[in-house]
Amino acid sequence: MHIIQKIGLGIFVIALALFTLSLGMGKYQLSADSIDISKEYHKKEILEKAKANGLLDKRYESNFTFISDLKKTLKDAQQSLEEKAKNGIPEGVYEWDFRMGNTKDYMFGVVKSASVGPIAQNPMRWFMLTFGLGILGGLLYILPKFISLPGIKNNGIYHNSLTRGLQFNIRSIFLGLTIAGTIIYGIFYMNHNLLWPAITTAMVGLISWLVFFRQGSKENNPQRSASPDITGWLGVLTGVYLIGFYILLYWMPEYITSWVLMVNPLSLSLSGNGASQWFLYGTLYTIIVLVMGIRMMSKYRHNMYQVVRTCSVMFFQTAIAFLLPEILVRLNQPYYDFKNIWPLNYSFFFDYNLDTLTSSGSLGLFMLVWGLALMIIGVPLFTYFFGKRWYCSWVCGCGGLAETMGDPYRQLSDKSLRAWKYERYIIHGVLLFAVVMTLMVLYTYFTGNYQVLIFNSDSVRTWYGFLIGSAFAGVVGTGFYPLMGNRTWCRFGCPLAGYIGLVQRFKSRFRITTNGNQCISCGNCSTYCEMGIDVRAYAQKGQDIVRSSCVGCGVCSAVCPRGVLRLENSSIDVDTRTDALRALHIKDGEVTLMQ
């Protein structure tokens, strides 16, 4: 390792440590004038109870005690308002302005506004110490890579504890715990409404049964998916860290106010509003895509396809997903990510979104039409011309993160037939769920009726957001990078990928061509296919590759040492793309290249 790289790594580790430790550095003091709650009755009640509980103006040194005291205060305030509501709500006041629905809604905001520690006092300094140093360290580590000779740089990936992956059993334990944990937490999340957790459990059981017993995968033990002796502890640790991050982000943002405070000045300068946890997430996300995008380019700089594609995801994340929506907000327009498409953007048809777009003048209407047009015309059209890749590995934010931060983990995707069977049930299951959920929500939107058969459309949509939007896309989607590869979400979960994939499989000019009989079955392509496609299985028999899951990242083609694979488009054989067997085979009494 280059000395500069060592320094960079050191700086990065310091930045990461500071970032992590900063969570414990918050000091809190709730004061009457700092509390940021717009609903008058709620604010008054909370302040009263805070005073009664001795919370007001008391200085707390630890977030745990502050948050637990605050929880009690909020509960008290809620109960007291409930009591008062029994005696009647004051004239002219809406019920939801008086009664406090969910105390959780106030946690984050109150904790953030009550922060008085070093980070609250000097957020810019802390931003530089964590984000700034992290970027510096990362770049110092990455930039020297540009000096080495261009070419495939996969040396030592399976010797590295960070990237070598897990033993099969440990991976299974992680998966099992995650599924169980999600469902159990889901019961609380749904306020003890057992219907949806129960349906989900049944679906997990059903899919496993289908894969294992109906499709005979029980005896097809997937030895290749993870090996008995490989366990990268650094990878496990990274996975746990990421999973922890997402749990805090989605469900306990009150514990990460220190981080949010650091990006507050940036948020103020962009949108004019204070930062939320989502702004923090967007900032982190964009920085990571940019820095790791530079790394991707250093690694594949001999490959123009990779360079152009990486620039593209960096651009879309920074300009379209991160900056533009903030600027729109600054201009008093709806927050809108122009490249996010239903059903990945599952809240597109939610009442609040439709209301916002329809009430925001011509720009709002344009956004509505744009979103619909992308979904109905854009997706099939672009996919017909270029394949799934136009979105998944050129535009999409999830894809962008997977292709940059996730690149070191792409080899960890499971290539077994069993995994493919799971994939087909799960991803199409999620797509179906998204469609059904959206139809119910729209039914409610147009009829005002919340009850659809035995289901309540509001709880369907809450559960979808929890299970698919947060747990699957976030916790598993990114948290599992070092455990199951960088496209776990894209491969198994993303409903949009499911939709685009169907178009790619059945009507597209795109395919990966196999170059005659040149394949030596080495397996580099399969190993580095982030979607877990066993590319070699096709290449070695001389068949072109047309798979709904292929995101066209082009890495199989890049790592192939014999120049066997090429991503390409042609309209003259759209329906017969997979017919050609290009390897040398016996034909009419001689060995020839079959066309």
Add this chain to the structure above:
Amino acid sequence: MHIAIIGNGISGITAARFIRKLSDHKITVISAETDYFFSRTAIMYAYMGHMRKEDLKPYEDWFWKKNRIDLKRGFVSKIDSQNKSLIFKDNSNMTYDKLIIACGSTPNKFGWPGQDLDRVQGMYSMQDLDGMEEASKDLKHAVIVGGGLIGIEMAEMFHSRHIPTTFLVREKLYWNMVLPEAESKMVSRHIIESGINLQLETELKEIIDDGTGKACAAITNKGERIDCQFVGLTAGVHPNIGFIKESAPEIEVGRGILVNEQLETSVKDIYAIGDCAQLRNPNEGRRPIEAVWYTGKMMGETVAYTVCGQPQNYNPSIWFNSAKFVDIEYQVYGTVLAKAPEDHVSIYWEHPEGRKSIRIVYDKNTSEILGFNLMGVRYRHEVCEKWLKEKASVETVLQNLGIANFDPEFYKEYEEEVVKIYNKQTGKNLQLKQKRSLTAALKFLRNAVGV
């Protein structure tokens, strides 16, 4: 019928797979090396940490049972062709109705003093890979002998782990008995710029014992002593037929097991394929032993038809091959000779950075296209093959050269430069008419089969 196959390499396995496709015969594949078929061509990637050993297996382990291909681990020490029986090292035996021998190659050793010491080995088998892994633990310096394709892979392997490596090559330039001089120079240059100590025109004279039976130094023919803890012997391979010569003299052998067009040996119901087979009458321009992956694959398929009662002649069509020299990919189609005869004319373009080149060879008298040699550029196998089969004229090829280009999208195309060089050489004014395009390539290929 029971078909036994000795060797679970690419040839034996391809034979087994196609026999299963064509018939219901009982199939047993025997190997002393590993339980399952793996890709021999990829063992370097397991060492370099690009892949796990598991990833070298092209099929999942359940595949064999599902396709009723029995796998047996064991070393065949004797073939009793009279009783149609195989005798294993542990004295057990197995009868067969038809036998396919696909026992591969074994590394050459040229009687160097010390060649049988510990930490001196070739790189062919899984055991060799384990040996290298073991030796690498306290390896300070490695010496590799023999400038072929396996030698450079071994050099790249050690290099990937930052182990200083001296690469001894007998020739004036790396692999110049196969590559034309310009390409040979390019690769030699690249080996050096990659940080591998390439010593040209240098041969091994002796390997020194450190007193415990391990190698501790190599002495070259120039008298230099290179201290090292590992010596890799990669001076080619030869058919692995020792056990056949000893136990079954009725099977005629030359350097390899002699076979006719249908891959039959001199003994009825015994066939030989892959690296170990030597063709009695190879096609014109082809060698009797071609120890490469593709020929093994094609022979495996051919023999499957023959043993299943649809006899086929082995006809490997146009020669092609590929390799990778550290970071430079190499592909060849047709005839490109290191020392070209006078009537073979080359059009040679090389990128200024010196890591890419295109060479097109044609016949001076007839203008027929003869071959393509690509470094760092990918060309389409089928397109080149079709031109070569049709004996297309060099000018047709040049004008349409874009359809042969197989580089990834956004890669710069160099076909125009090639045409320019031809114009310069001949004083003509040819224009490139077709750029890289799948549609154009498909149209070209389909015309051939009348679609």
